[in-house]
Amino acid sequence: MMTSLRIAFLPLTDAAVLAVARERGFAEEEGLSLDLVRTTSWATLRDRLVYGQVQAAHMLAPLAVAVTLGLSQQPAALAAPFKLNVNGNMLVMASDFAKALDPDIVRRLADPLGTAHDFAAAIGLWRRKPVIGVVHRFSSHALTLRYWLASAGVDPDRDVMMRVLPPSLTVEAMRAGEIDGFIAGEPWGSAAVDAGLAETAAIGERIWRRGVEKILAFRESWMEENPDSVDRLLRALARAAAWCDDPANHGELAHLLSQPRYVDQPAELIACALSGNIVARVGEPAVANPDFMLFSREATPFPWRSQALWIYSQLARWGMVEHSADNAAKAGGVFRPDIFRRALANSAEPMPGASMKLEGAVAAPLAVGSRRGELTLGPDSFFDGRVFDPDRIEAFLETFGARR
Structure with a gap:
């Protein structure tokens, strides 16, 4: 039954x-x-x-x-x-805004820290406080965006405006001029780029690998x-x-x-995230990010x-x-x-021996203890080099200073 x-x-x-x-x-x-x-x-x-x-x-x-x-x-x-x-989202911004970022797309995506500082400068040049769409206040996208912006001295509560809207409405909101960019899961970023409305400013996989x-x-x-x-x-x-x-x-x-x-989007746009071949600016070759999104x-x-x-x-x-x-x-x-x-006790699924780990500490593929089979963890580093120890949350919070 x-x-x-x-x-x-x-x-x-x-x-x-x-x-x-x-x-x-x-x-x-x-x-x-x-x-x-x-x-x-x-x-x-x-x-x-x-x-x-x-x-x-x-x-x-x-x-x-x-x-x-x-x-x-x-x-x-x-x-x-x-x-x-894990991963699978990206920040896209209006093409005019993106002119203040590194014009070399490959370098832009490979250097999220440098791009964050370029982004901070672009805020001051934009015609209004940038309105960035997020899919929910309590989303990985919104937390990632905050983390990334703050690294360059941008206060996400004062220097930009975050507007919550469903992922499937992000592209139309850009087309209507209601937002200047957004961070969302695929294929919506790729759809905005394909429509000529935006360029990719950053991808989640480069901010927190395996996030x-x-x-x-x-x-x-x-x-x-x-x-x-x-x-x-x-x-x-x-x-x-x-x-x-x-x-x-x-x-x-x-x-x-x-x-x-x-x-309900074209298969070729959906395939971008699956392959990790991201078209960051319309008309340009795709940028390879083989770990853009992982499932298994x-x-x-x-x-x-x-x-x-x-x-x-x-x-x-x-x-x-x-x-x-x-x-x-x-x-x-x-x-x-x-x-x-x-x-999954009786399956072939690799089973980590621990339930917690230091987040951001794996810089290169690492073989770890597993209760079944061989298990190699991929790099999980944060773009700013921080390491999160789940047993020392207060100490981690203190690293961000008074205005966390």
Whole structure:
């Protein structure tokens, strides 16, 4: 007998693992029938999950932490036992604004610190306080943007204006002149560049390599009450993630996601993120970023608690939550490596031996301890060289000074 699960998602390339689990039969082989509910905004998706309209959701990792901490509504305990991808977003700005940045696109993307300083200078030359679209206040994109801007002395709360809008509306908002740029998951940045509206200013993968992006979120209570369904879903997703990461499947995957029920954008734009070949300025050759978006390799699906705590550190840095041991524990507890290990215990999935690590400390591929098989982690460095120790959050926050 099949078990039906309703899962909410937004039309983004990083919903790929859910789409493939359904369309390639991985879920069906686990006795699951997936009803994927296409949703427009992250706020609506959040509410569908919190109020029980769906059993699970493709969710911004910081949003799951924020909901658990009660930052966007009454607290609702969410749990994330599986990461759907890492990286995969980029900041695009109006072509006129981008004239103040390094004209060499390859150099611009390779040097995020230098580009941040160029961006700071461009703010002073622009006709108004730049309006930058973000998909949600509690998104990896918004936190990444804040981190990057602040490195060049830009105060993201005073020097720019962040406007929240759904990813699928970003391109039209640029066309209408309502925003001067935006940071979002693919394929929306590529769509803005392809339309001649924008150039790429920075990509997430160069700001925090292997930075956490989307997770599979459950209401914690539902997850605990339905362990068999959860385990079967995670096994299906792990197989789907491996399929998505195989370059031989990228053409088929781009075509699948291009369909109206998923992303509803041209397959060639979707393929940019999958291949990592990013067209940063219309009419110019693509810039190769082979780690632009990962789904499976290097234990991408594993929910490191240290990544949830890095998210928490940024919420505390910007005064969105008061730092306390209790809040840190709640935030770190959103990511559930214990459930991941239980679900995939009898699979071939590499299993990290630890649940936390120093974030930003891996500068080159590194073989690490694994409970099964060989596991090599890729570089996870931050562009500014900082290292985040999840056991020393207060010390990390102090490195940002009084105006964190």
